[in-house]
Amino acid sequence: MVSLFLSVLSGFLTALSMPGFLSGALIWFSLIPLLYAVEGRGVWKRAFLSFVYFFTHVLISFFWVLPTLTENVPLVFGRYPSWLGIVVFVLMGIIEAVPFFGFGFLSYFAPRSIVLKTLYLASVYTIFEYLRGVGELGFTGGRISEALYSHTGLIQIVSITGTLGLVFLIVSLNVLFHEFLKRRKGLLIFPVIFFVYLLNSSVVHLLPVPERGSFEVVALQPNVPTSLKYSVSSGEMLELLESMTKDFHGSIVITPEAFFLEDVRYSQKLRELSEENTFVIGFPADNQNSVFVLEDGRFRKVYSKVKLFPFVEKLPYPRVFGVFSFLKGLSYYEPGRNFSVFNVGESPPLSVQICFESYFPEVSRAFVKNGSELLIVVTNDGWFHYKAALLNHFVQGVFRAVETRRQFLQVANTGITGLVDEYGRIVDALPLRVRLAGEFHIKPRKGETFYVRYGDWFFYLSVILAVVSVFISRMRGERNEGIRVRL
Template sequence: MNYLLPIISGVLTGLAMPGNLFSFLIWFSVAPFLYSFSKSKGTFERLFKVFLYSYSLMFSTLWWEIPVLSKNIPEVINSFPGYIGFFSFLLMILILTLPYYIIWFLGELYFRKSRVINFKSITLFSVFSYAAAEVLKQFGDFAFTGGNLSDALYLHTGFLQILPFTGTIGLTILILLVNSFIAFVRERERLKYAIIIIGSLYVINFAISEKLPLIKMNENAVKISVFQTNVPQEVKYSDNMWNSYVEISNYLQENNDKTDLLILPEAIFIKDIRESEIFRIIQEAVKISNKNWIIGFPIYNSEKKEFYNSALYLNKSGEIENIYNKIKLMPFAEFLPYENIFRIFSFFKLVNYYTPGSDYSVLNLKDKKFSVQICFETYFPEVSRNFVKNGAQFLIAISNDGWFSHKTALLQHFSKSVLRAAENRRTFIQVSNTGITGIVDKYGRIVETLPIKTYSSANFNVPIESKETFYTKYANIIIIIILILAMLFSLI
């Protein structure tokens, strides 16, 4: 039982994540780990418990990656066998546990021989050491914020109103406070207090959700068309780019909606088509539509000999007005981290390794400013935050989620758009190849989504927002404070 509690805790926490089981689990799922960790008898035991918890958490959160790596990608690009993909998944999960070892490191400072442990000190240590781990998950070549505690509550709109002030770390701290209380309160009072606290929180969540105002459209609102292309990956990654064009050509030719902007997903094509006949046909379609377009495909810079994963912004004349190059690339699929160590994993490259972009460029549409980010960039709060600081009045993400067989993966990805919308008080639109395509209002309420794995489109009215939230302005200070408090509560 000594080492079983962290595993149970990790699995329960993973099952609370979007698309898995019940979000309700998040209020007590971390408590067994915190309790077990506090009862550890030495350095190795604490280290091993952090490993067991974090590995089981990430495994039960990201289980949907197993068919992606062992079946879907191998069948399409045919560069490695399925069993290699499975073992690579196990290694990937191991890498994703690294930030959690800050809990072990801080625990070595806290559980020293001279320490007098009481309810207050163990609670504060547990809350902020874990919060520090989630902060560190945002940084480095292996950065990935999947499995953050706050993800579980993406549908709880009342709780999301914490985010404009603290970001998701504030919601994580609230969750950890409840879990720590349950872990360390006297056993005979545990159930009673858990029911009272969690019940009260849900009443508060409901009350706040009901009091949030409706979004009023004004004359400054932008009308946007979105197109969920639903092109199979085996078609997209075939040698003939015309195959992809044929899959979407009917919509492009019939797109006569009276809107200001059309958004297509990431990687409509997997090669640079700017010099091709296909692109000239698309330019003509843009002119006929009489609207600006966003379309995603890789581009090649012949002077620098570099590839970029890009979103192109075309004006009504079909001319390229701006290009955003993806800044936060996915390790192994889009770039190879620590090449000297991980060179043997280069077979995971889907098409090309890309060079990261450097500019959080804001686009202009009838004097309204907006931004576009690409795929898993929504997992990184600083991307949306930097766009808003540069003047973006609404946010867009384009994605190619066609690799994922299970809806859980799509829900976990889309949940990040909900969090980014609430953090920055900006309407957020995600447009994906197979879904989830949808719009989220500035309070984090999901306004509309399209059916997944369908060839479909929709029109959205998007209000314009200009004010920056406290979190948008001071997120870096909040991060520093969390790390300082984590160290402080480990030492005092």
């Protein structure tokens, strides 16, 4: 029971370190209870305790999904009773936590020496954190690196390693601190933490001063609650669009995802509005979740969402998960085929991703490799009642900006609508849940970072480090951590 409590405590502390919760600084210590919990345990007990840790973390970190599943979706679509949303929420936690059976299982084979053990466990955790984001059910939300979104100096490493480098760093320090405590050298933790924050502060002071960009766009935050959005007619949304843009002339106006819920390419009123401004508008059409440019009365589709969200926009592995088709949103969409980059008038090459695509680094990488000089995401986060949900989504742009060295603009229905610069600094943001049109000045950038060129190479390095750590340990004749425990 003690080990189970410690695993739950680790999950709880990790959740409290996430954006919108208590403090990101907790992440440096949040895995220590788990390391105590698995110590001296057999391989299967370790696997179970590791699963419990991540399951707890996911359920707490994503608590804001529960009211969406039990209240909003049943209210809007009426496809299932509220209690079934609880079942779906728990299953979501299980799916996300399953890969961490692997971390617990392999932790049994950790070397005993402090250096090799640190390298091994940090590598193994990084491996399974990467694998959790792979496949049709893959998702990167809740990655422990998110705790460091405000540590601007430290996160500069992701332009080289991606967020997996931060995961490795976090786990390394947790393992190191655990070993210090075991050896009754806990005071050594303080100089290490001091050095980490000194490094963070030093890098921040070396970064260039933020500059006002030359490319201006108008981002609309219409603040239409989900309870109303799916019952509002296109005519009413047209009136809203007109009222929000009446003070702008000759601007590029960007709306959130699915501003209209039906194909409006034949709207004469919209064409008239485009005589004053150019619009980048999201609405579903041709069985795709798409973004269009409306310029001088002409529509052109510029992007259709490639990374569709499981169960809501597509049904993954239909033979296995067909029973969950009731979670479908408006409809199941066909994925887009290309990460397209386009120009609006004389704008620099830009790209627009849709909703939770900002959680996936490979999407922003693909856009930049195709020539995008700035990144935009349009989303409807009106489904979520809590600020933690909105912040969790917004900070994905912090990491995508640093990974690619591109400024990142999020345009959201209820917020957060804001701009992040290429160093992960939040330059400007509109107030939450207020109907506003905000002007943002963006600085386009060219070039490719190491991460853009080589992607998640750090995953393969982690595999190598894990194997080499065990090999060196065996060459030295050391016993692995779990050798004395019966399977």
